Amino acid sequence: MKDLHAEIDNNVKHALAEDIGAGDLTASLIPGSKELNASVISREDAVLCGVQWFEACFLALSSETTIHWFAKDGDAVQAGHKLCEIKGQARALLSAERSALNFLQMLSAVATQTKYFVDAINGTQAVIVDTRKTLPGLRLAQKYAVKCGGGMNHRFGLYDGILIKENHIIAAGGIKSALRKAQEIAPPGVFIQIEVESLQELQEALTAGASMVLLDNFTLNQLSDAVALTRQKTCERVTLEASGNITLKNVRQVAETGVDRISIGSLTKNIRAIDLSMRFRESA
Template sequence: MHEHELGSYNEALRQQIRSWLAEDVGSGDITTETTIAPGHQSTAIIHVKEDGIIAGLPVAELVFHIVDPELQFRRCVLEGEAVNKGTVLAEVEGSTHSLLTGERLALNLLQRMSGIATRTRQYKAKVGERPVRLVDTRKTTPGHRVLEKYAVRVGGGANHRFGLYDAVMIKDNHIKGAGGIRQAVEASRARIPHTMKIEVETESIAQIEEALEAGADIIMLDNMSNEHMREAVQLIRGRAPHVVIEASGGVNLETIGGIADCGVDVISVGALTYSFPSLDISLDLNGKKGGAEQ
């Protein structure tokens, strides 16, 4: 469903997983090495302990494969599937040492990504059929941006810019530094490719007027009340119907429906990737397949 979207990051992701394993395993899994006989084989089940949306199965599989290419990982649900408490997500078979060494990292990533996908789906449900695009922000965990933004897509959302390099977003501090919205937009327009858009963050009708006059492609309405937002949307639609209108700030599960009703095109929600509960997922060994005696 979504797995191909991670393909272009495969080698970088492998390198990150190796570094995360090095952080966790260090010189070796001392507990497993001293308690489990060499050659011991097991089958493990990965199961969910609460309802949610599953994201990260290909990443968990990659963790186990990097730990031990001989491990067999069998998925039992689809990426992006809504599951109920108790559902078995995957089975992993092979060396017990390898299973237990990779368990924590695989679960950490799977739990976090599923938590993001679940939270995104909850926001998406609040938007319903309104013609509004739900997007994330750059408020991601350092080193995890690709995975967290992928999980947003699995949950039904879309991505804002990935970094500082792929779009111009003129915010309050840029405006202060440039001397005004017009100056900031003009300076940026003179230096960027014609294919790149310019977004301007605004907090008042006066700033919206200035952004329109400067020729902004996207106008963000930052922390505005619904009343002011509706006024802003009416102004922008009347003056420049081609301009994309984004709402940001003060967005939560209780407010997003009202914000969507204001007529904006995009709602950005930082909480999708910085304020979410991880989904409760566990791994249990459920079958012994022999091995050397200790």
């Protein structure tokens, strides 16, 4: 993963600028010298994620803020669980509260959703992977959350992997020519994956030497046939990835077809923030 600390600083800088702008008018009601204590409570079962983003929001406004955590990223927390206690300058706590919670709620949601899918396929050979269907500007953050939930990262962008999709195949003149061109231009260590939409296209890709194949919107029967065809066609290891219309209801069946990877865009795209509450109290 790229420099996560730099990415966190960048995310937090933009979030605070967006929210505070020229200044927090409401926080100016509070005396500058006043201190507050606060705690964050989870209102539902979840996988915690986003601790570093949360802390960075408060520390960006006051380096004297102290935060004590009772859980860490990747931990399962229960409804009613106290996640952390915070102490610091009142204005800084009040101004950073919304941005900090936004990060913690969103990233915990991604980690929690990922854990649901990971648990659903437990005992199979398949792994859950993410996609590029992420919130703009928050890709590294969301992909970090996927890993906290037990999933794996696919490529981070268009620069670190080659995924030949339908339109690329058409523009390149077919599966064989697209793969050949990709093999010519791929930098060392960069994977080449090709998307197919039928067993006939899969056979063509295998014949052309594909080592990673994305099976797009295959039925369960087609996935099983694709696994059998691949094992029959080549003695070399070919990674098969299922994608498209995969939910918690059918992901176990998809995994049991024998595919290696299952990519799910909803891990980072269709998320519902985890319900967290931040409670303030006077400093002793």
